[in-house]
Amino acid sequence: MHRGRKKRSVKDMRRDELMEAAIMVIAKEGLHGTTLSQIAVEAGMSTALVNHYFDSKEDLLEATMRRLSGRYRSEIMALMPADPTPAQRLRAIIEGSFQPDNLTLASRKAWVQFLVNAMSGGRIFHLFRLTGERVVSNIRYAVKQLVPPDQVDDTVDGIAAMIDGFFWENATDCSAEDLMRARRICWNYACLLIPALRSSH
Numbered sequence: 624m625h626r627g628r629k630k631r632s633v634k635d636m637r638r639d640e641l642m643e644a645a646i647m648v649i650a651k652e653g654l655h656g657t658t659l660s661q662i663a664v665e666a667g668m669s670t671a672l673v674n675h676y677f678d679s680k681e682d683l684l685e686a687t688m689r690r691l692s693g694r695y696r697s698e699i700m701a702l703m704p705a706d707p708t709p710a711q712r713l714r715a716i717i718e719g720s721f722q723p724d725n726l727t728l729a730s731r732k733a734w735v736q737f738l739v740n741a742m743s744g745g746r747i748f749h750l751f752r753l754t755g756e757r758v759v760s761n762i763r764y765a766v767k768q769l770v771p772p773d774q775v776d777d778t779v780d781g782i783a784a785m786i787d788g789f790f791w792e793n794a795t796d797c798s799a800e801d802l803m804r805a806r807r808i809c810w811n812y813a814c815l816l817i818p819a820l821r822s823s824h
Contacts, residue, residue, distance in 0.1 A: 766779050
């Protein structure tokens with residue numbers, strides 16, 4: 624018997640709509656300038672309904688940060704084969720870090736706002752650090768299978784720094800060509816550090 628996708632609840636759909644609305648408002652008003660009433664208007668809902676689905680503004684902002692992080696991870700996983708080789712895993716991380724769907728204008732501006740807020744500590748800082756740690760952990764898992772043990776740390780840090788640098792460079796302004804260039808340069812840099820990659824693609 625065919626099984627379709629599990630039907631999503633109204634609550635999940637409304638929460639998704641509110642998080643998407645929050646991204647748009649944060650992009651326009653900044654994190655501190657964003658209010659629940661503005662998000663409600665953007666989503667076409669009442670403020671009371673926003674309060675029904677989220678306990679507070681902080682709760683909604685944290686969920687929105689998780690949504691951006693989850694979208695980033697999803698882009699990477701979508702490019703990764705079911706049983707990836709180390710090279711395929713590393714390629715997916717680099718390619719997935721610079722996908723247009725994850726770096727729309729509103730998303731880029733929201734990422735910048737969350738970064739600025741993270742510098743003050745608190746929950747957003749924790750979520751930001753967790754996102755970075757997951758990416759680095761994935762890079763490390765691939766790299767340690769490709770280079771001698773004494774080269775792992777420097778190689779991981781170098782690739783992570785290159786991805787991070789281009790990610791934030793493109794967070795302010797970018798085109799499809801800029802993202803393609805970031806993917807190409809990051810991969811070429813990884814190939815310089817890891818000669819084994821040169822024969823994988």
